[in-house]
Amino acid sequence: MTDPAHPHTVCRRFSAAAQTYETHAAVQTLAAEQVLALCPETPTPRRIFEAGCGTGLLTRHLLRKYPAAELVAVDVAENMIRQARHLTPARPDLHWHVADATTFRDAAPFDLIVSNCSAHWVDPIGLLFANLAALLPPGGGLAFSLMLHDTFCELHDTRLKIAPHKPPTARLPRLDDVLESLRNSGFQIRQAQAARHLQYFPGAVAFLRGIHEMGLTGGAVSQAKTPLTRQELEQLATEYDRAFKTNESDVVATYEVGYVSAVRLSPSFS
Ligand SMILES: C[S@@+](CC[C@H](N)C(=O)[O-])C[C@H]1O[C@@H](n2cnc3c(N)ncnc32)[C@H](O)[C@@H]1O
Structure with a gap:
């Protein structure tokens, strides 16, 4: 991938993590259930598109909720699609695409x-x-979750403390910015909320290993122009353990997740 909007590292890291992703994806599993709840009971959709399906966590829910629908699921990471095919019963009206x-x-x-x-x-x-x-007619629905600005705020703060001269080159969006962008693209917002989910790990090293094994370490929100040295990484883990220990052993990590449903307006209203 050479398009700057989809850095090569995002695609590569997710592909490398395809087999270990789901063992760590507790928050993503919870979020998939919330997205499903945002999807309409009626009228039942006939054709569904899933963007960034990964290993198929949400896809499998959709297949159960809409057994008669045609479902097209895409992901940029080839191994994610391979793993999704492996984990999901095949159906003639289920189409996977890299x-x-x-x-x-x-x-x-x-x-x-x-x-x-x-x-x-x-x-x-x-x-x-x-x-x-462009893929939806007027009246077509959109339901999604995404990670927002405060996700991994503990890691972000610790990293800036250890290596202030190596900030990540971008930060996750805020819900208001996401909603503004949706409106600018011709959507009317139906529901939108941000929720905080806390996850606990037996120390910073386990947390960092977990996010690595999910493929979350690619792209501008994780990476600085100059990578952290081994010594800085060790300092980061020590400082994270010190600052975010919640009891004898566990450290906390925050996910801020946005849940949004919207409808495509006809072009004259957008
Ligand atoms: C954190 S995973 C979530 C996967 C899945 N939706 C789930 O619920 O577990 C993010 C996925 O988005 C994919 N992705 C990122 N940018 C994409 C793009 N522009 N087009 C398609 N997939 C993309 C990644 O390859 C990765 O598999």
């Missing part, structure tokens, strides 16, 4: 677009929403 959700096109429109914990990997996020709007 593809970029910011440019993907299909011959027919969709009634519903969904995405779980993936949209924040596109920078700027409006590139994604503009393409999703």
